[in-house]
Amino acid sequence: MSGFLSRRHSRLSPYVPGEQPRGGDFIKLNTNEAPYPPAPAVLSALTSGAASRLNLYPDPSGTALRSKLAEYHGAGVQNIALGNGSDETLAFIFLAFFDGERGVMFPDVTYGLYRVLAALYNIPYSEIPVGESLAVRPEDYVGVRKNIVLANPNAPTGIALSMDDIERIADSNPEYIVVIDEAYADFARRSAVPLTRKHDNLLVVRTYSKSRFLAGARLGYAVGHEALIGDIETIRCSYNPYNVNSATLEAGAAALESGEYYGERWERIISVRDASARALRGLGFELTDSEANFLFARHPEVPGKALFDGLREAGILVRRFDSPERIAGWLRITVGTDAQMDALVRALAAIIDTEVKNAKK
Ligand code: PMP
Numbered sequence: 001m002s003g004f005l006s007r008r009h010s011r012l013s014p015y016v017p018g019e020q021p022r023g024g025d026f027i028k029l030n031t032n033e034a035p036y037p038p039a040p041a042v043l044s045a046l047t048s049g050a051a052s053r054l055n056l057y058p059d060p061s062g063t064a065l066r067s068k069l070a071e072y073h074g075a076g077v078q079n080i081a082l083g084n085g086s087d088e089t090l091a092f093i094f095l096a097f098f099d100g101e102r103g104v105m106f107p108d109v110t111y112g113l114y115r116v117l118a119a120l121y122n123i124p125y126s127e128i129p130v131g132e133s134l135a136v137r138p139e140d141y142v143g144v145r146k147n148i149v150l151a152n153p154n155a156p157t158g159i160a161l162s163m164d165d166i167e168r169i170a171d172s173n174p175e176y177i178v179v180i181d182e183a184y185a186d187f188a189r190r191s192a193v194p195l196t197r198k199h200d201n202l203l204v205v206r207t208y209s210k211s212r213f214l215a216g217a218r219l220g221y222a223v224g225h226e227a228l229i230g231d232i233e234t235i236r237c238s239y240n241p242y243n244v245n246s247a248t249l250e251a252g253a254a255a256l257e258s259g260e261y262y263g264e265r266w267e268r269i270i271s272v273r274d275a276s277a278r279a280l281r282g283l284g285f286e287l288t289d290s291e292a293n294f295l296f297a298r299h300p301e302v303p304g305k306a307l308f309d310g311l312r313e314a315g316i317l318v319r320r321f322d323s324p325e326r327i328a329g330w331l332r333i334t335v336g337t338d339a340q341m342d343a344l345v346r347a348l349a350a351i352i353d354t355e356v357k358n359a360k361k
Contacts, residue, residue, distance in 0.1 A: 035269075275338075294334045297333065319333075
């Protein structure tokens with residue numbers, strides 16, 4: 001049965017996640033997950049206790065985990081709001097702060113969910129074109145007197161703004177909310193969280209999905225001034241007061257105590273990223289300067305779709321976006337293990353060879 005979707009949602013065009021294949025033996029480089037399991041302490045938190053307590057509701061305020069996060073970030077419990085993935089945190093923020101009067105702006109090349117959330121909540125939005133190099137131009141956001149959402153590093157380009165730029169943007173729009181989505185910030189080795197202490201209008205959104213290797217657990221959070229966090233909590237408790245399950249709450253706390261495990265693997269991901277970028281440049285690819293756990297690349301002679309299809313045939317999944325048109329030729333490639341990236345480079349070399357030969361026939 002269809003046709004009952006309320007009229008205000010009839011033109012929604014929902015977010016389309018990357019493929020999560022059910023069968024088949026794919027090398028999965030399409031959704032920016034980590035190629036490593038969560039830390040051993042996280043696994044034991046999940047198996048020793050959390051599961052047997054699933055008959056009880058979780059703590060609706062998630063205080064134990066929020067205290068740990070507060071300590072990790074040098075903030076207070078009142079500065080942290082938890083979400084079921086940072087997608088939910090973003091949804092709470094859009095619902096809490098943006099409306100028909102105040103709208104919101106973000107880059108035209110960025111995380112696709114921002115546009116979807118704005119449309120869902122009927123929030124007017126403007127998409128600001130990124131520059132020629134696909135980098136966000138910070139001056140486009142200085143003193144604009146608008147609510148702003150920026151992913152830093154940006155997705156799918158991986159290009160990051162400096163902390164000075166972020167500060168300038170927050171400072172020059174004091175009456176408006178500036179959201180910095182730091183899904184990939186651990187791979188750029190810098191964070192705007194300390195700036196939230198100085199700038200009451202700055203909200204930083206973070207996730208456990210990428211750098212804590214817990215995409216399946218669904219855990220995200222916002223850090224900011226307690227007044228903003230209080231507003232997010234009002235929305236959260238009006239929407240889904242038990243939004244984070246108890247196993248995930250425990251996993252999240254354990255992950256923060258495994259700093260060494262994660263730190264070593266972040267370094268590994270960063271060095272594989274940089275080595276893979278060099279290998280792709282060797283094949284003639286043009287790349288953005290990604291500081292995330294993925295690369296963004298295009299080949300001057302072979303269309304993005306041919307590369308994407310050829311890789312899929314070779315059992316390697318990557319991501320490609322049809323819009324905006326400007327990035328249709330580009331592939332976003334999650335950084336996997338050394339062996340996975342070697343397989344990727346070999347497969348791309350073979351595809352390019354065939355495509356270029358075919359083009360010359
Ligand atoms: N922000 C950005 C920039 C992302 O790329 C993603 C991952 N799709 C998210 C937020 C959402 O991540 P999660 O909901 O898994 O925390």
